[in-house]
Amino acid sequence: MSRNPRPSILDDERITSFGVLVEATRRLERTFARTLREEHAMSLIDFEALLRIGRSPDRHMSMSQLADQMVLTSGGVTRLVDRLAGTGFVERLQCPSDRRVQWAALTEAGLGAIEQATATHLADLEAHFVSEMTPEELRTVTGVCDRLRKGCG
Amino acid sequence: MSRNPRPSILDDERITSFGVLVEATRRLERTFARTLREEHAMSLIDFEALLRIGRSPDRHMSMSQLADQMVLTSGGVTRLVDRLAGTGFVERLQCPSDRRVQWAALTEAGLGAIEQATATHLADLEAHFVSEMTPEELRTVTGVCDRLRKGCG
DNA sequence: TAAGATTGATAATTCAATCTTA
């Protein structure tokens, strides 16, 4: 057998690093999605949207803001909010100062649902995310990712 | 205005940390996808699949292995390989030792395509990923993500 | 003109069921 296979551009370690980041994120999302679906009959995307709306001032935000935070297209968010409105967890409100803008606002039912689901999700985060690293590593990862999300446009 | 709004479970910093990780990954993927689509008429998922096959011994792997590495279902990979076979970049081969197993094998055309696209992708990785952190931070992020992907099932 | 939101057409994925081979 060959001890020195031809080196290939495909084996660059920067590709490996990014690949590991992507794979870790996908596996965590798959794990968290399964938990939320089984215990709260809620998809991870719906959960994330409710959470982001619930963390906003006055528990509402514009469709555009939600699209930006979730890294979705405007069309994607229109349908996401359609679904959430269908469950009664979100309602659309007109922005009083700009009639082009629609707000996605959390309802009381939505707030209750997201608070319950979040308790479950925190247990998952502790078990599969936080417990895998030291506090120092968590600070580093969070800081780096904060820079990454701002550095790509 | 209130200086002490009621603390909410929604504001837990572990949720923020994971949210930043997810957002960074999605934004990078969106950026890299745009480049590959514009410069190589190739989707990021197709690129990733070709890359993973091309990095495997003998440039082939089973459908199951590919599904596991890409965090896709078996059905998802069946159709992904359908698409890649349609472009001529991949061909299906029977595994000689187990007739249940199909290999997805890179063709010569596929190898050429992925090597060209990878050169472009490396420039993107350097500009938006590697350059945003120190070598020490990159080691930490990669090491942590390597643990994360193994620690969630 | 541009920004925000929506819609129709299309693409890609999951889930559950099925088929083949071990």
Place this chain on the structure above:
DNA sequence: TAAGATTGAATTATCAATCTTA
């Protein structure tokens, strides 16, 4: 029985075009 792969039905996203308001 179980593992690997495929398929039909349903879901969810994108893209490009359109509509409304600034």
